[in-house]
Amino acid sequence: MDPNRSLSLGMLLFLSLAFELSYGTGRGVMDCSVIIQPLGSDTWLSLTNQINKSANKSVRILVTMATSRGSKTNKKIVSFDLTKGGYPDHLEDGYQFQPENLSLGILANRRENEGWYFVSLEENVSVQQFCMQLKLYEQVSTPEIKVLNKTQETENGTCSLMLACTVKKGDHVAYSWSDEAGTRLLSPANRSHLLYITLSNQHHDSIYNCTASNPVSSHSRTFDLWQECRREASKSSSWLPHTVAPLGVIIVIILIPTAVMMLKKQGKKTCQPPVEENSLTIYAQVQKSGPVEKKLDDDLTDQDPCTTIYVAATEPAPEPVQEPNPTTIYASVTLPES
Template sequence: MGSGAWLRLLLALGALWGIGAREKVLGTLGKATLLRIPRQLQERTLDFGEASWKRSTEEPQKKKFLLKFSGGNYTEFEPGRMRFHTLDFSLEILNTSRGDGQLYEYSVSKGPEEEVWQVQLEVFEPVANPSIRILHQELSNGSCSLTLLCTSERGDEVSYSWDSRDNGTWEICSGNGSFLNLSYSLWSAGFGCVCTARNPVSSRDVAFDSSQCGSEQPGDPGLRTELLVLLAGLGAVVIVIVVMVAFRATHLAKRDQDPSWPVPDLSQVTPASTSPTIYAQVQRVQKPKGTVPNATSSSCATIYTVATGPPPAPDGAPWSPAGSPTPQGHPPLSQEPTTVYASVTLPVA
């Protein structure tokens, strides 16, 4: 019995039992999906001239019409999402979504007869590019022991398998599942293990090079990074201190070498830090021959000297030694200098 006879038998049994022959189609999320019908059913459509595409709904008793074909003309009920191909009567879903994962039915009828073909659509998200992480690493006696984990961030019903990139190391890299345990000598030739992530609609792979097993443990790079950050911070502090010291030294050197550097004005010193000037008048008397010197006609000379005495009282009254006695002839150090006027008469020979 040929394949066409078997198809007719299946269609007849489906019509008798109220169900049609079923085919499973895998759709990729976000891509176009084509729902086809068998060649024999295409010929029946040309003979009978009446056909339709329907889809099941959440209610088992109801079905939704997607397309009706009659006398060479057709009507699309979802033109933005579906496309009908008159060449082979297939139905194309332009942008497959998860909600499109339903049971679809193509039926051909003429008069009281009807033949049904059912298509079960299953939608899968494709896998993303996988990545490999080192979960455990141990170095001992020149050998490396690793535990690898292969994962993909996206994808429905993802499965993982390991294989060798080179034929000579097939046994080392062979495995199923996300995890792979490796143990090999560091002096052996380099090799690569390939992890493949796949699901019913896609497949992606990534390779691991044996040279990635170094002298560092998996946790060491993070600790080393923290140490480097700490050392960098300390180095920055030291640099700032060195710059400040160098700047201050340069500043002082310029001040000592530059004669135009501003010199403090001694005139701004407070009077309390200096001693006042004492004016003394000295009279030099010229005695004329045979006459008595006259003091009023004598000339005077000015002598400058310094003396100290008790400061005046705060209220301007004359100072009295009764309140604060001091040894005779030794005024207190805190007393300010005062002005004394004296007149001295010098005889002239």
Template structure:
């Protein structure tokens, strides 16, 4: 292992470095959206010159690579149809619907015969930031100033960072903060305080604004009920109140009917036949029954079948209390005084 060995090792390394040269860059992909892996002009010229190129993707196994596309003299074979799209104009590869599994190292290699030019692209995938929301954590009033603690959060997104900035130039530095928590303190005479929270990640950002007009929980505009939420809250309450009012009205009507029962129907009209004897002189035959005069009288009141007296005529068949009773005929004989 003298000088000859070290000379051979140096020549081998120089050969390897001369036959393959790699350059790398980083591409940011958005989850659920298309991501394009672009080829720089240098590699575009090499591809047109030599006419052979290949797109590959690394896997979890460092010894294994997945071939995505092969290009040869104007023709190409896409091994991931439906997942990728090849652009012949600039030889770029478009991933149609980026997923977290696409986060990997990609290679674009140009075959130059005994040598090879390799372009390495690292694809990083991020979920975009959703709309942030401002929440009150605490508030207090003391010594003529208002102190509020706010928290800005977004429900979805990868690697989110938060920052607070002033929207009102008249109060510089009042809302400056580099995190999601903001401790805000201002005099009560300040009637207009405006602070903005910015939620950011490598592929997107969202902004929400806090507007203050006093010192209370009502300052948080983002926590107010929307019109649809207000309808969903108020409508069931109104329906319940109407239902209760209908039940109370029915009970009140039923109580009135019990206190004032309907007037009973008028009793039937009963006809009484009376015989009254006329005044005449005493005849020679006292044993004879003096003649009588019949008087028709109409009477109302208690049914005749309940009235006392031996001269009551038999009443017809009884009827139900609800039905009016039929007229009843009563025959009474009244003797007139004899002169």
């Protein structure tokens, strides 16, 4: 065997062994580039980004993947020998490899594709290596703004609101509040989704924006604070009609039966025949003159010389009821002459 060839093979084995050792122990201090991609999208990782142009002289490309930077267990993703060309020696399911530009593709990436990718390019007498960290973020949805608390002072015309801005989807979401002119209401360090603000009658800016964002997406929602305050004022001013209407219905329900009962009682009283009072005749003075022997069969048309004065008398009813004992009181009686 040629001594030079043996020396080259020995050197290659030594470098491979050194690479394996450094690959397992030195990756913790390796500077890894960060690649951010939306979750569920197609991702392509270039394997020649951070290596020199001598990569076309490489003999073999090996890519492994770990879920954490200090992990001792790596998954083999792709192994490709450039001298052979054609199809890779090994390609993990869910990945694609393009030998013409040395790129690794992930179609419709998933959470399990997130992690650290370690790439090594083995040449005849050297080994180059670098790593990439793939971060996947779910895109944020359009935020929703809800009123958590509202206080309205009618005396000074101020309206205080506690607002909450939330999203249904999204990873590592940061929130920011701004007015219609774009001025931030909170400091950049404050990424709270809550906003407490007080408006007065002299406050003209009432439209505010909440922006929810993460490294791969951003969406905003506008909110009119004065409209919310006016809605509360209209509710408070219209409580009287809404309260009086049911109360009026209840009163009517109570009064109608009462009125019907009273009318029935009054009708019974009017239908009853009037109670006829006892006939009472009072003579203030009775005088009789002339002979006692006046014939009893005198004509009834003769004028009675006696004077009768009725002090009180009642009109007889259409059908008078005969009283058992009528009472007659004589104020003065003159006896006939003997």
